[in-house]
Amino acid sequence: MDDLERHRRLRLERDALLSTPNCPTCLQQMEPAEIDGVPVWRCPECGAERPA
Numbered sequence: 001m002d003d004l005e006r007h008r009r010l011r012l013e014r015d016a017l018l019s020t021p022n023c024p025t026c027l028q029q030m031e032p033a034e035i036d037g038v039p040v041w042r043c044p045e046c047g048a049e050r051p052a
């Protein structure tokens with residue numbers, strides 16, 4: 001893997017961390033929520049949750 005490719009992947013990973021994820025089940029954009037004070041992403045469509 002050359003430098004350009006490595007940088008491109010790093011940028012994609014960082015963007016994925018910063019941007020709102022999509023629900024793995026129904027692909028809706030997830031919403032930030034909190035459960036017992038712990039930040040999570042929640043799907044407004046099916047209620048799926050994942051760690052923020």
Ligand SMILES: [Zn+2]
Nearest residue numbers: 023026043046
């Ligand atoms: Zn969903």
